Amino acid sequence: MIAIYPGSFDPITLGHLDLIKRSSILFEKVIVAVLTNPNKKPLFSIEKRVSQIKQCTESLVNIEVDSFTGLTVEYAKQKNAGVLLRGLRVMSDFEQELQMAHINKTLENSIETVFLATNTELSFISSSVVKEIVRFNGVIDHLVPPNIAKDIYLAIKNQE
Ligand code: PNS
16 A cells, blocks of 8 residues: 655654654555645755655655645546555644545545654644744754754854
């Protein structure tokens, strides 16, 4: 079974990476699919995010990284994927994720959403929090892979 792991990944965090590694054991192939959430203004371009995720996942043979526009279920159909994968960190994620899963099911009944619980030790991490810490001159080396930390420090410095 092929799974799509869709998200903004602006940028990828250790929480995302943990989920990718665990999902690579469960599925034949996992496609990490980057798209812009219209409700969020991104720090990194889609191309940069794809290249960041590729760097972080190069040791995993059954992980592909791609980008797309439009509906996630349409992209999943194109890729012959049967599963949309999403991580659940805390209860407050659940409401929005459940709504998204229901909507996607009404759009394409043959595609199932599978939730994986985020690793407890990483469940507090979000891309937004990581960017906020750097904006206030904090350290994020324990929250994202080293190459991503460098990118964020640089991108936020260049915004100032
Ligand atoms: O990482 P995010 O921002 O929580 O990811 C949300 C995302 C991008 C997966 C979601 O907004 C999405 O699937 N957008 C594509 C448009 C779509 O398919 N909408 C219908 C389902 S709500």
